[in-house]
Amino acid sequence: MPWDQLSDEQREIRDLVRTLARERIAPRAAAIDESHEFPWDVVELYRENDIFGLFHEEQYGGLGTGTWLALIAIEEISKVCATSGLILAVQELGSLGLKLAGSEEQRQRYLPRLASGEWLCAYALTEAGSGSDSAAMRTTARRDGDEYVLSGSKRFITNASVASLYTVFAKTDPGAAHAGISAFLVEANAPGFEVTRLEPKLGISGSTTGELAFEECRIPAGNLLGAEGEGFRIAMRILDRSRPGVAAQALGIAQGATDYALEYAKTRETMGKPIAEHQLIQAKLADMETECEAGRGLLYTFGRMVDDGVDGPELTKASAMAKLKCGDVAMAVTIEAVQILGGYGYIKEYPVERFMRDAKITQIYEGTQEIQRLVIAREMLKESRAFLLAGVG
Numbered sequence: 275m276p277w278d279q280l281s282d283e284q285r286e287i288r289d290l291v292r293t294l295a296r297e298r299i300a301p302r303a304a305a306i307d308e309s310h311e312f313p314w315d316v317v318e319l320y321r322e323n324d325i326f327g328l329f330h331e332e333q334y335g336g337l338g339t340g341t342w343l344a345l346i347a348i349e350e351i352s353k354v355c356a357t358s359g360l361i362l363a364v365q366e367l368g369s370l371g372l373k374l375a376g377s378e379e380q381r382q383r384y385l386p387r388l389a390s391g392e393w394l395c396a397y398a399l400t401e402a403g404s405g406s407d408s409a410a411m412r413t414t415a416r417r418d419g420d421e422y423v424l425s426g427s428k429r430f431i432t433n434a435s436v437a438s439l440y441t442v443f444a445k446t447d448p449g450a451a452h453a454g455i456s457a458f459l460v461e462a463n464a465p466g467f468e469v470t471r472l473e474p475k476l477g478i479s480g481s482t483t484g485e486l487a488f489e490e491c492r493i494p495a496g497n498l499l500g501a502e503g504e505g506f507r508i509a510m511r512i513l514d515r516s517r518p519g520v521a522a523q524a525l526g527i528a529q530g531a532t533d534y535a536l537e538y539a540k541t542r543e544t545m546g547k548p549i550a551e552h553q554l555i556q557a558k559l560a561d562m563e564t565e566c567e568a569g570r571g572l573l574y575t576f577g578r579m580v581d582d583g584v585d586g587p588e589l590t591k592a593s594a595m596a597k598l599k600c601g602d603v604a605m606a607v608t609i610e611a612v613q614i615l616g617g618y619g620y621i622k623e624y625p626v627e628r629f630m631r632d633a634k635i636t637q638i639y640e641g642t643q644e645i646q647r648l649v650i651a652r653e654m655l656k657e658s659r660a661f662l663l664a665g666v667g
């Protein structure tokens with residue numbers, strides 16, 4: 275098993291995260307879901323235990339323990355609370371622009387505050403009229419002396435209203451498609467920036483999802499990430515690295531639901547014996563566990579590829595496959611968990627209906643499952659497997 279290859283230090287950190295999840299976050303999960311309030315106490319817990327540091331290099335105040343372990347942390351937390359797992363995944367999503375395209379000065383200015391969790395961050399690509407087709411965005415940015423002036427709006431932005439720093443994509447050349455997009459760092463107190471609406475949702479209820487408005491929003495020209503016109507490439511490179519965070523969240527949800535259903539099945543009796551002894555229930559449990567393990571294989575492979583320095587098309591494909599598999603596993607497995615609990619699976623007294631509601635978003639955000647399939651197929655079509663045809667005809 276690849277996860278047996280964790281170093282002693284990595285194992286120790288994994289165990290700490292697991293303990294925090296079980297003892298401190300699990301007891302809060304139902305209340306976070308019901309209140310629809312952002313769990314600042316969980317953020318505080320992460321700050322106290324240096325959990326945000328898992329996502330950062332030592333030179334910027336992080337722990338430097340690598341991507342694989344960071345994904346395991348999201349998985350462990352999401353086993354008990356998907357909203358709390360998402361806080362970590364989005365902190366990485368919002369930091370990646372700086373890591374991949376930031377100047378040294380920009381990194382020094384912001385990354386230590388993100389690594390400590392003093393500031394939360396966000397990634398703002400989607401607009402009302404552009405989700406999967408992100409190049410159709412209409413938000414613009416024009417240079418005015420030492421500043422850029424942003425105009426437009428973003429929709430469905432996770433951490434809206436709680437983030438202090440937003441990575442925002444806007445067109446510096448509105449006439450061009452992909453090549454007209456640039457990436458910017460926008461602080462929450464920038465003049466002309468406002469969060470104008472928060473969405474009530476099916477799941478991940480404690481996470482904020484909101485609309486951002488930019489009305490002649492002025493930011494320093496030094497907050498451009500990379501060069502003008504590089505924004506689309508930066509956005510896609512960020513997603514290559516961040517999608518596995520969603521996969522880790524999805525896998526955690528799926529494993530949490532499997533674990534709960536297993537324990538329930540051992541104690542609930544029908545026809546004179548625990549339902550776990552009925553073979554149709556056993557088949558469900560076996561399939562659920564096998565699917566989780568399959569998703570975990572893809573996810574951990576991705577984490578270790580990043581830690582080994584792999585980049586480019588190979589990483590893009592591995593990232594999309596992990597997200598696709600784990601998202602689909604989360605949805606299928608949580609539906610089965612509800613089924614195993616019968617009527618009790620459908621009521622709020624038990625956590626599996628929450629797992630099922632939380633699972634759905636993992637098939638939608640950071641690129642829908644349809645888009646993941648397009649990405650995987652696109653990478654496959656670039657590969658040559660012509661040797662198989664050599665003997666034909």
Ligand SMILES: Cc1cc2nc3c(=O)[nH]c(=O)nc-3n(C[C@H](O)[C@H](O)[C@H](O)COP(=O)(O)OP(=O)(O)OC[C@H]3O[C@@H](n4cnc5c(N)ncnc54)[C@H](O)[C@@H]3O)c2cc1C
Pocket residue numbers: 396397398399400403404405406407429430431432433475483635638639640641642643644645
């Ligand atoms: C809770 C939540 C949090 C989010 N957080 C963020 C965030 O932090 N930052 C951010 O930028 N965005 C965020 N999003 C936006 C999310 O990434 C988009 O909703 C998603 O990418 C899909 O875009 P869309 O909703 O516009 O759907 P559309 O693009 O309109 O797609 C509708 C349907 O058509 C399918 N489809 C579209 N194009 C194709 C195609 N070429 N081939 C086949 N099928 C296709 C899609 O798969 C989907 O099923 C969030 C969304 C939600 C709901």
